[in-house]
Amino acid sequence: MRNQQTLASTITCSGVGLHSGQSAAITLRPAPPDTGVVFVSRQGNVDAYLPVSIEHRIPTELCTAISGSGFQVQTIEHLLAALAGLHVDNVFINVTASEVPVMDGSAAPFVRLIQAAGIVPQDRKQPFLKIMAPIEVTEGAKQVRIEPSPTPCVTYSIHYEHPFIKTQTYQYDCSVSAFESEIAEARTFGFLQEVQALWARGLGKGGTLDNTVVLSGDGIVNDSGLRFDNEFVRHKILDLIGDFSLLGMSFIGHIIANRSGHALHTRLVQQILKQPDKWVLLNAEPTVEGARATAHRSRFQPAVALQAAS
Ligand SMILES: [Zn+2]
Structure with a gap:
């Protein structure tokens, strides 16, 4: 706290x-x-x-x-x-x-x-949303769930046929020092074929080898190599931490993600806010307006309060 x-x-x-x-x-x-x-x-x-x-x-x-x-x-x-x-x-x-x-x-x-x-x-x-029962979203082989845990942590797994990735699993125990040393430096990545297709569609216009790790058929295009052997899964955790900001407050729980991505991360945030029976708020300011106001974050975030209460 x-x-x-x-x-x-x-x-x-x-x-x-x-x-x-x-x-x-x-x-x-x-x-x-x-x-x-x-x-x-x-x-x-x-x-x-x-x-x-x-x-x-x-x-x-x-x-x-x-x-x-x-x-x-x-x-x-x-x-x-x-x-x-x-x-x-x-x-x-x-x-x-x-x-x-x-x-x-x-x-x-x-x-x-x-x-x-x-x-x-x-x-x-700082208010914390503490998970009391599991909540899960899936889409085919992709899944992400959050379970009760005494401290916030993330376990992420990714699977790609590429020899530089294959299966990577990483557990991040959320803390400022671990974020700085284990997660923050991991860069976004893409496959050469996909990157070329994106450029053809007018997307990824700002993408260069200075801001994206580009994977070729069996290697990496960037001369500078990787920052971590498992930079890819670390970056997925970075994305998840960013996406979970849409919750509007800190969480206490264990997020377990497998082959997930932005869309599924944000669907889990939605599901959490739709199921207030599966979490409690810690450190929320007591007010006279009851449950709705208990989830209230600020005059800038009234909708989060409404969703959390509904
Ligand atoms: Zn990213």
């Missing part, structure tokens, strides 16, 4: 979007307790606010994206993973384009940015 945290100062970075190829800047700003993670876009003369919440997710093929308040932001998952991994609960993220810069394809540049800004505790306890 811990207090909520935000940034000590404002900080900016820029780069290109992986799919749009457009240059984009993001500015991370401190936010008050119970704000959550909220994207901000200048619309005319006013700021529009888009909270990171499952109800704002829009279906996309290859990344996680949210839409609302007159704008959308895609490829948010690596930045969200860095914030969740470092326990930054409240932050405004001003965006200048509809995609978060891909940087080096991992969460490490965002981790360095956040560390440079500094992290400070706030005068409010």
Whole structure:
């Protein structure tokens, strides 16, 4: 159990979007307790606010994206993973384009940015959603479930015929130090044939060997090689941590994923919020409005409260 945290100062970075190829800047700003993670876009003369919440997710093929308040932001998952991994609960993220810069394809540049800004505790306890009974979603051979556990952790398995991957399983016991050393550096990856097909369809325009590990028939195209032998499964965990930010609060449970991806991760978040009999909230502020308000995160996230209560 811990207090909520935000940034000590404002900080900016820029780069290109992986799919749009457009240059984009993001500015991370401190936010008050119970704000959550909220994207901000200048619309005319006013700021529009888009909270990171499952109800704002829009279906996309290859990344996680949210839409609302007159704008959308895609490829948010690596930045969200860095914030969740470092326990930054409240932050405004001003965006200048509809995609978060891909940087080096991992969460490490965002981790360095956040560390440079500094992290400070706030005068409010962080609520935790503690899983009391298993919840599972499946799609063919893909599955992801969350089970009761005394501490948050993730076990992920992937299977590809490629000799550099085959079967990889990794267990991540969620902590700031483990996130920094085991997960943050793992880069996104793709297969050469798929990457070429994407480019032909006008997607992945910002993808280069500087931000994507590209696998050829029996090897890796990148001269620099891998950062970890099992960088692929570590990156899947990074994606999952980012996608779970759509829950709107921290979780306590054991997530077990097999051949999963963004769509299934976010379906599990939806299923969790639809089954409030299978979890309890710890550290939620007591209020007079009953169960609905118990799940209330902030004025920016009323829909999460409604979903959790329904
Ligand atoms: Zn990713």
